[in-house]
Amino acid sequence: MNEEAGGRPCPRCSRQLYHRHCKYVCPDHGVVYDCADTFYYD
Ligand SMILES: [Zn+2]
Secondary structure, three states, rough: OOOOOEEEOOOOOOEEEEOOOOEEOOOEEEEEEEEEOOOOOO
């Protein structure tokens, strides 16, 4: 498993996000946060 729970909910649907490489991914919406985004925090 290269995916792990990101510990934060999707802002759109509140589902658990997955932290994949440098992105947070929602199972429904795809990438929600990216490390290149200014609002990204770890
Ligand atoms: Zn979502």
